[in-house]
Amino acid sequence: MVKYNATRGEIVILSDVITTLAGAAATNCFGVKGMAKRSMSDGLVHLLKREAMGKGVLVTYGPEDEISIELHIIVDYGVNIAALTESIIGEVRYKVESAISRKIHTVSVFVDAMMVD
Numbered sequence: 001m002v003k004y005n006a007t008r009g010e011i012v013i014l015s016d017v018i019t020t021l022a023g024a025a026a027t028n029c030f031g032v033k034g035m036a037k038r039s040m041s042d043g044l045v046h047l048l049k050r051e052a053m054g055k056g057v058l059v060t061y062g063p064e065d066e067i068s069i070e071l072h073i074i075v076d077y078g079v080n081i082a083a084l085t086e087s088i089i090g091e092v093r094y095k096v097e098s099a100i101s102r103k104i105h106t107v108s109v110f111v112d113a114m115m116v117d
Contacts, residue, residue, distance in 0.1 A: 002067070002100055013100050015059045022069050023053035025095035026088050026109075031079035036072040036112040045113045047074050066105040069096065073109060077116040085109040 002018070004011040023035050035048045035056025048056055058070040069092060075084060089107045097104055 001061075002065075002102055004101075016054060018059045018067070018069070018096060018100065019054035019057040021096050021099050022057045022059070022071060022092050022107075025092045026057075026071050026073060027053055029084065029088050029091055031076050031084045032088065033074040033076055033115045036074045038072075038112065045074065047113075047115070062105060065102070067096075067102060068106045068108070069104060070108045071110065072112050074113045074115055075111055077114050081111055085111070 001015055002013040004013075026032055027034055033047060035053040036045050037048055037055050038045050056072045060068045060070070062068060071088065071092065073088070075081065088109050092107050093104050
């Protein structure tokens, strides 16, 4: 959670807001099929529906209010994964930093699966 002290009180931004922002920014990049979640019961990777995209995102807080974001994605077959992940990192960093007015320490992208249409 991110806290700001304002003149009239305190502003708190929950981690759920950051995960939703990051998930939306990542899935808007060309070549991303969706967010991924690994099932604990069978170990398979599942494509998350748009309303559950935040479940493929992990936000952690380090010392000195450092924010790190970890994304698990499924990509379209045939995309350049290196170029795609660089695009995602830039887009997620820009969207989240713009929304919460806080610098993001790291954005890590994990490609969990590739889908063929």
